[in-house]
Amino acid sequence: MKVEDVFSSKGKVRIMRILSEIGELNISDIARRARLNYTTTNEHLQMLEKAGLIKHKSFGRIRIYRFNEESAKAKAVKDLMEVWEQEDNGAYPERV
């Protein structure tokens, strides 16, 4: 998947932001927080997983998603999300 395919989708970005904030979550919870429906969320998650950015773990019927720590790409995206949020929350001084 190309980088623009990931970042041009509001839904995908939102999902990654949520996962970087919370750590790990199941689909329904992600959908609720991202204000997306279940099917769309599921599609986004599958594409992100295909791109190697996230991975899931199954507990019986329950699937829990998180960032794929083994991927440098995923780590970079996660860092981006965190830095972005921190700056917006005023954790870093504004650069002039």
Add this chain to the structure above:
Amino acid sequence: MPYASVFKDEAKLDINYTPSKLQHRDSQMKLLNQYFRHATETPGKMTQRVIIIGKVGTGKTVLAQHLGRNIMREAHKRNINLHYIHVNCRQKKGSFFLILQQIVTQFHPTFPKRGYSAEELLQVLMQILDEQNIYLIVTLDELELLIQNEGSDPLYKLSRIEEDRSKAFRRFSLICILRELSWLDKLDESTRSTLQSNIIQLDAYTQMQLQDILNDRVALAFKQGTISSETITLAAELGEEEGGNARYAIELLWRAGKYADTEEAKEVLPEHVRKAAGNVYAGIRRDEITALDFHTKLFLLGIARRFQQTGGVHLSMGEAEEAYAIACEEFDEKPRGHTQLWKYTQELSSFGVIKAELSAGGQRGKTTLIGLPRIAAVDLEKELNKALQHAKRRYAQ
């Protein structure tokens, strides 16, 4: 000069505080350590099930927590991934599902709250233990509530969980805390037999033992010179009279300290303890009342008020329901139905707050008669009012 409190650190008298030194429970502690030696010496080879029995305030909880603390320290030194989790079944409303959920969320804090059964959750737990190579000791405190609510089933599953996994490492050990051994009679034969092998019995503390315990706490909680040995002796004496109940004796001291503070006294006197004894009821804890759900509190409030009005020995279920409806109105709540109230009655009766019995003859038909044998209705009302106001504030936020 402004008044300075007699307390140095009130929190040390709190019911949830675990003292670092355990007094007069050496032999039981040794035995418990012995039972769990394998957990750090040969992890995965076997699991353990232990039952701790003792009356209120005899140190059951603290004993288990000490084991947890010591064994985690030891495991850490040896690089063993061992966890100790203490669950209070009352706080989890006696629900197996909620108990398991508390355990699972220790490992996966955002694990979904809904959408699966207790059995699935148990499987999830075992999967987590296997995948992350975790050994686990779970204490089920106030197990009565789980047995009462769900019978044998949960304990049967817990005690057999390792047997379905014949080849795997053994990861799950269980400590059960009960007030009376007779609760086990409610379990089916096979569950009982797997649980019953290791029993640690805690006897009531004597006055001298209570005195030692109190001295320890006083040194942590009160400023030096604010409490005399006489005062402590009296609290120990009263604690012994209440069935060797250390928790009661500690709460007495806390309340006595509070009285001393309100009077701006420099010292906690025996008189303050006496005053406190009139107000602390041994069988019921403050946190038991706070843990009740909102409507159970309202129901109990209705009962407490009606008893003050009638001054009688019993209330009929009908009278209690009426009183509850009035309390609901006051708090702007829609009253729950009869069946739910009947459940509340059973619940409260099992805690020993009220006594519910079936009316025998004399009256037409049958009704449940409610008695309030252990607490003064006035005190109960005061305690409930406080708890309800607090709950309502939280509710409103």
